[in-house]
Amino acid sequence: xEITPDTSGYMIAGYIITFLTMGIYVFSIYQxxxxxxxxxETLKSLGTKKTKKK
Amino acid sequence: xxxxxxxxSILDVVSIIVLGVAAYLALVFAPTELVMGDVxxxxxxxxxxxxxxLLGFILAAIAGIAYLATKDMKWDRFEVAAVEVSTMFxxxxxxxxxxxxxxxWNTWWTWDPRLTTAAVTELIYIAYFxxxxxxxxxxxxxxxxxxxxxxxxxxxxITFMVIRLFRTIHPVVIGSQSAEAEGGFSMTxxxxxxxxxxxxxxxxxxxxxxxxxxxxGRLQDKVEELKLNLSL
Numbered sequence: 206x207e208i209t210p211d212t213s214g215y216m217i218a219g220y221i222i223t224f225l226t227m228g229i230y231v232f233s234i235y236q237x238x239x240x241x242x243x244x245x246e247t248l249k250s251l252g253t254k255k256t257k258k259k
Numbered sequence: 260x261x262x263x264x265x266x267x268s269i270l271d272v273v274s275i276i277v278l279g280v281a282a283y284l285a286l287v288f289a290p291t292e293l294v295m296g297d298v299x300x301x302x303x304x305x306x307x308x309x310x311x312x313l314l315g316f317i318l319a320a321i322a323g324i325a326y327l328a329t330k331d332m333k334w335d336r337f338e339v340a341a342v343e344v345s346t347m348f349x350x351x352x353x354x355x356x357x358x359x360x361x362x363x364w365n366t367w368w369t370w371d372p373r374l375t376t377a378a379v380t381e382l383i384y385i386a387y388f389x390x391x392x393x394x395x396x397x398x399x400x401x402x403x404x405x406x407x408x409x410x411x412x413x414x415x416x417i418t419f420m421v422i423r424l425f426r427t428i429h430p431v432v433i434g435s436q437s438a439e440a441e442g443g444f445s446m447t448x449x450x451x452x453x454x455x456x457x458x459x460x461x462x463x464x465x466x467x468x469x470x471x472x473x474x475x476g477r478l479q480d481k482v483e484e485l486k487l488n489l490s491l
Contacts, residue, residue: 209292209293209296210296210362211297212297213296215359215361216297216298216300219355220282220301222351222354222355223304223351226350226354227347230347230468231468234472237475238474238475241478241479242478244482248489251489252488252489
């Protein structure tokens, strides 16, 4: 009878990479969103200063 | 920016739950395949991510057509979101496939028709972002993106069909496989449950991420518009 090979190391590696990749992607969306919101605030305040000068 | 819709918040929670359930079904509930052992369990996420990966590339091509027809920037934002999310998922598909292949095929990689078309598809969409970044004018960039995804979208059905049309060692899950296929197996009822739930879970996560990415695109456009107004 054939013995089932122990390939659990590959399985663990696969799932770690999967969750890590998805985690990095979600974090990148969060980070980009945060940076864009900061940019938006800066641009808005610059816009207000510009109209005041006019 | 508009506040986060309640439906999206619910979808976030649902996504986390279904991902957890899919992982449980794949890692605990589904029985161990006798010939390959535990590495076969990567199959559930491998197919799940491949499904949403290829779906996104096709949706991006449809969004490209919609943009060319209407010139509405919302289609460009959808297209970018679909490509970005799908490229991430398809990267996972390729990595999981390679990990599975090592003990089953005794190699990390082989230039088999399926593996080759999958790698080409991924590279096409990585190039999409690199090329888009080089175009300053938003309308020109959107037009380029639409045409590119329209042509690139052809790679998705080719990747899907290649194992059904050519002699390949890649196993076929649904349908008859090539005589050269190595690593195929028949699914038990529990394996089938884990498999179909994984497809469902990744579809939910895909929708959730696309929605977030569209919102991010909207914010990017707003910032770009303000920058333009200030420079005038």
